[in-house]
Amino acid sequence: MNESISLMVEEHENIRRMLRVLRAMCRSVMHGEEVDQADFAAAIDFIRNYADHHHHKKEEEHLFKAMVANMGKIGENLVTHGMLVEHDLGRGHVLALTEALERFRQDPSDDNRLDIIAEAMGYAALLDRHIEKENTVVYPFAERSLSPEIFAEINAASAAFEADSAEQALRDKYKAIADRLEMKYGTAA
DSSP states (O other): OOHHHHHHHHHHHHHHHHHHHHHHHHHHHHTTOOOOHHHHHHHHHHIIIIIIIIIIHHIIIIIHHHHHHHSHHHHHHHIIIIIHHHHHHHHHHHHHHHHHHHHHHHOOOHHHHHHHHHHHHHHHHHHHHHHHHIIIIIHHHHHHHSOHHHHHHHHHHHHHHHHSHHHHHHHHHHHHHHHHHHHHHTOOO
């Protein structure tokens, strides 16, 4: 497996950790427990900055760009009409979750509680399927279809991105958030 693909698969596991936390948070909301705004804010921060900025940025700027440029119509369809659409759908769920949390803060009604659950679970379900698709279809297809030279460029760009000290600090911060929330919600593996 190429270095960049191996790293993205590892990041998927970190993202799935947060998806399990979101599910546990939703279960507590469903049972009428307190909606912990700070924990939801931490989960959203993780999603926006680790899953989206850190992970999806590497996919979108390096791997997916190379797939579209070098794999013809199949690569373009898979990326442009598949993976990128799902990234945007995920962003939509996160925005709607943020809005639902704000509405709940102002009016802790059952309807607003339900919206929190719906958007958080919508995001979690979408991302879990998306990760499975990337791990089992998209990444292996890219590895079979792109030349070693193109992957050398992807790997170099990914390594440079990872070497940035700000990105290293970001990874550490968000892994710590995942650790804390896993312990609180009992989802640690």
